[in-house]
Amino acid sequence: MVVVKHSTVPVSTAFSILQPSTNLNVPPSNWLRNSSRMEKNIFDFTWDKKEHSQFSSIEMANNDLDLTGEVDVISNSNNIKKILKMPVSKGHISMMVHRIGKTLLIDEFDVHKHLLRQQQDDWKWLREFYYQSVAKEMQIKCVPKKNKSRDTLQNRNMLSKFLYRSIADTNEAVDEFSQTVEDISNNHDDNLVRTEQLEAPGFSREVLWTFEDIRMLIGTDLPIFGDQNCPCISLRLRDMQTPINVLTGLDYWLDNLMSSVPEVAMCYHLNGIVQKYELIKTEDIPNLKNSEFDPAMMADVARNILAFLKSNATKEGHTYWLYKGIDDEVVKLYDLTALCSDSVNDSPFTVPLGMLLYRVARNLWQQDVKKKRSTIRTLLENCLILLDEDKHAQVFTSACYLLSDLYVPESAVNDDWDDGGSENGDTDDSEHSEQEEECRDNTTTTIDVKALCVKSQSYCKAREFIHTKCMTENVHERCNITLQFIAKGLKSVDKDFTIQTRKQHHIVEEQRRCYSNEAIPLHYEPLKKSAPPFDDKHTPLHDMEHLQVSETTASRTWHRLSKVLLLQKATITFYSIAKSSFVAHNLSCSFKYIKLALQCFAGIRILLPKKAHGDAGILVQILSLAGDIHLMYIHRGVDTETIVPEYSDEEITIMDSVNRELETFEYEWVCSLHDEMKGRLLLCCQCYSVAIETAQSITTDSKCEPVLSLTKRHGNILNELGVWYMNQAQCLLQKADGIFPKGEFESLCEESCACLKKGMSKFQAVGDKANKALLMSNKGRLYRVKAQEQSQKSRTAEKEFSTEERNSCKLAISCYQKALEILKHRESFQEIWDSICWELSTTFFNMAILLQDYAPLSSTSQEEVEKEVAVLMNKSLRYCNTQTTSAKQPMYTYRAGTINHRLASLYHNGLRQQENEQKQKYLKQLAESHYSKAIRYFQSVDSTLELFRVQLEQVALQEYILSSQSNNRSKQRTLTLALSYILSCHDIVQKILKQSQEPDFDEKSKQEAVNLSDILQSRLQFVLLQIMKCQTCNKKRIGKTDMDKIKTLYASSLKKGSGATTGLEKLPVILCILDDVRVFYEESLVHEIQPG
Secondary structure, three states: EEEEEEOOOOOEEEEEEOOOOOOOOOOOOOOOOOOOOOHHHHHHEEEHHOOOOOOOHHHHHHHHOOOOOOHHHHHHHHHHHHHHHHHHHHOEEEEEEEEEEEEEEEEEEHHHHHOOOHOOOHHHHHHHHHHHHHHHHOOOOOOOOOOHHHHHHHHHHHHHHHHHHEOOOHHHHHOOOOOOOOOOOOOOOOEEEOOOOOOOOOOOOOOOOOOOEEEEEEEEEEEEEEEOOOOOOOEEEOOOOOOOHHHHHHHHHHHHHHHHHOOOEEEEEEEEEEEEEEEHHHHHHEEEEEOOOOOHHHHHHHHHHHHHHHHOOOOOOOEEEEEEOOOOEEEEEEEEHHHOOOOHOOOOOHHHHHHHHHHHHHHHHHHHHOHHHHHHHHHHHHHHHOOOOOOOHHHHHHHHHHHHHHOOHHHHHHHHOOOOOOOOOOOOHHHHHHHHHHHHHHOOEEEEEEOOOOOOOOHHHHOOOOOOOOOOHHHHHHHHHHHHHHHHHHHHHEEEEEEEHHHHHHHHOOOOOOOOOOOOOOOOOOOOOOOOOOOOOOOOOOOOHHHHOOOOOOHOOHHHHHHHHHHHHHHHHHHHHHHHHHHHHHHHHHHHHHHHHHHHHHHHHHHHHHHHOOOOHHHHHHHHHHHHHHHEEEEOOOHHOOOOOOOOHHHHHHHHHHHOOOOOOOOOHOOOOOOOHHHHHEEEEHHHHHHHHHHHHHHHOOOOOHHHHHHHHHHHHHHHHHHHHHHHHHHHHOOOOOOOOOOOHHHHHHHHHHHHHHHHHHHHHHHHHHHHHHHHHHHHHHHHHHHHHHHHHHHHHOOOOOOOHHHHHHHHHHHHHHHHHOOOOOOOOOHHHHHHHHHHHHHHHHHHHHHHHOOOOOOOOOOHHHHHHHHHHHHHHHHHOOOOOOOOOHHHHHHHHHHHHHHHHHHHHHHHHHHHHHHHHHHHHHHHHHHHHHHHHHHHHHHHHHHHHHHHHHHHHHHHHHHHOOOOOHHHHHHHHHHHHHHHHHHHHHHHHHHOOOOOOOHHHHHHHHHHHHHHHHHHHHHHHHHHHHHHHHHOOOOOOHHHHHHHHHHHHHHOOOOOOOHHHHHHHHHHHHHHHHHHHHHHHHHOOOOO
């Protein structure tokens, strides 16, 4: 199949059949005329006046960048014919081969013209190699040159006249191809495909030819004719006296195949007199007499030679020489880049090949950079090797930028490092590693010409090596490689800009005044004027005075744009390293790269402010990360003095280039580290604030993800700042002397309140209920701190619960209740809900304690105070969730036990002061109920001392009830119940005795245990004495033996209680007494008297 990619001539031109006896020795009227495209094509084809460049394949590749790297071969059709005719020809082969991707670029190299005829200095390195290595191994020591004999020139002259005569109408062929190419005939040629691009320099026609499974982009000048009967045909002139041979037949056959021409019209002549025409189909040419050949063999030759070249010409950027001498039986492939490594840079192929590598890479980068990432990288790395950065600074800089973009794409800002999958050849196949290494080391390889015809030749299955390596997935490695290319690019662009600027200053000279009696001086300037030396005093790109001089031409504007692009990539790279280091908790490294990223961005803002505004998104992320880093410094408490950053050579180079543009660094404040917590918090807050402003300046959507995320983080840091102010205020209250500067506490509280309000507004804007509720809860805590300060003042003066304290507590309660209203339901925010409820419960509880302990009796009656205390305690108990399964469940249970204990004590105390019998009964029930609940809660959390105290208070309650009773039977029941409470302390005393052996049982707990045990002992004595008195008055209820036991127990308690044993040592004594009392209680009292 053939696809026409470019064409400067008609696909086919009408032709006329010459009459027999036409004398071809006589020139036609239009001979050598170029009035039409076809005439020019014939002129170039026959006289070879259009000398094809030695870089023709490179030029073709430049015209079809999409095909370069995809097709197998790009070359002149004559080169392809020479290669395919090697098995049947003993002729000379000399061609230069280059590789790009899987494409081979093949160009003819005229040894006689370039090595033997030119000056000694031209191609010196290759001439030396030719004489030292190639010529010595040649069988026939001669180098053929183009045949310019008389017969050859006459035959070419006659062919030219024949083709000119064959043009049908020369008068109408002036501009026959000014319109687009049209299909000739779908009925006769379905394989010819036209394209939209119709002009291409060098060849009359460039076609994409698929031969078997080989795809080739070929340049050809073959004239194609056509008429109604033969819409597509080629014309050939043959001497009837000279039979056709195999080489000629192959030539005709390949030309027709390459141009998808189905027929050839053979015009026979005798001494220039036309005799006849013969129409031959292309597929019949291999069967012509005396020129028989096997088309299948040609396909084998093509596959084998292609496999040979691809297996050995493996390195992109290298120049290979395919050479075969006359009558040589082998063809050799020399790696000139490896063999002549010291002087190969002088090769004329170096710069065109480097430019082509760059253009192909850039084309792939623009089309599908993800899937072709490794290929593009290989092309660009070879491009940098070939091109001199001083002579080709613009391309060199652009290649550095493209390479940096491959390793760190712009999407890396959003953590998108997706390479888009691997491409063909982008693997590390260990199975073929040894074979591949051999191909790399071989600088000269050969193949037998006869072996090219063998179908089963191993070269057909040779592995095609494409030297690409997988991209590393490590972020730090990719970024470090990127920084190397950025540093090279910036160094190149700065150096070139300085040189160009200084050149301009030296060229511009002051106009001298002319006088009539003096000759006008002609200012001399050498043709090869060298640039002034490059020094450290670089001209900044943003200096408008220098720009007016140095950027007067369009060719200079690339310096600024290239530097901006490189700085943009450096910004992204430094940010990526900073983010990766931050995730790894390497704060010093992360902070260093944040500073570098901001410096690069500041350079962009100086050079191209509009570009900086377009890249404001990266500034938002940098400032956001900077805020996160400062926040982590706060949380981890890192000492800023330990941060001593070290810079690599690449980082120093980049910073030198940036500092060339910067006079002041506008983001210096971001990079400052404060030793004080307040400074860090304010700096972190400022980072988020500026980031939000920047984000809002580039988008109108206030609900976009970056703005929402930043707003939340800003709200969080405002919360932390508010809490810090609050903690500082609380620290003032905890000073031992309680003395601090006047107004300092109020100032801290105001700052805290302002920060919390701002934070709540931030969370309100983003609809974050949870965080808004938390800040409202912190505000409630702030009012509690204020209440604490007022409490300290009140204790010093009035020793009563003041109105200011009450108001602050109420404000705190109001804040907690509003926080719960914001959340509405516990299901969605369980932890936050429970936390706020706990704080609210604590506030009610503390307020109740303060009101109870420091009752404002000067303004409120005792009864009203007790009622308010009871209300507050019950509210506190309502918000104390003892049913929770969280880790805080013991804390909630203990609080519930404490509240019930205090309520029981409150009602117990109220019972003593109440005279109304009905109310006394009600208070007694409440007290007993709360004591019972308190005991249950304390038992569940194993609070031994608190449980001990509650049991003793129950005994005291029964003693008070006893004092108001007159009935002997009621007294008996009350005393029996009190004794049961005392006996319940037996297990408690045992636990205290066991706990006292543990190291965490402090002195305060020991002293409290001793005091409670003393009370227990005294209450036991009292109850036993009262039981004895009661039994004395009621002798019918108990026998003499039991009375004696009571007396014995009472005497025993008195005796042992007055002993020398003190402290915790008397606990075992108390346990013994309780054991004896329990025996008597179970044997006598519990059976005879049932407690009411």
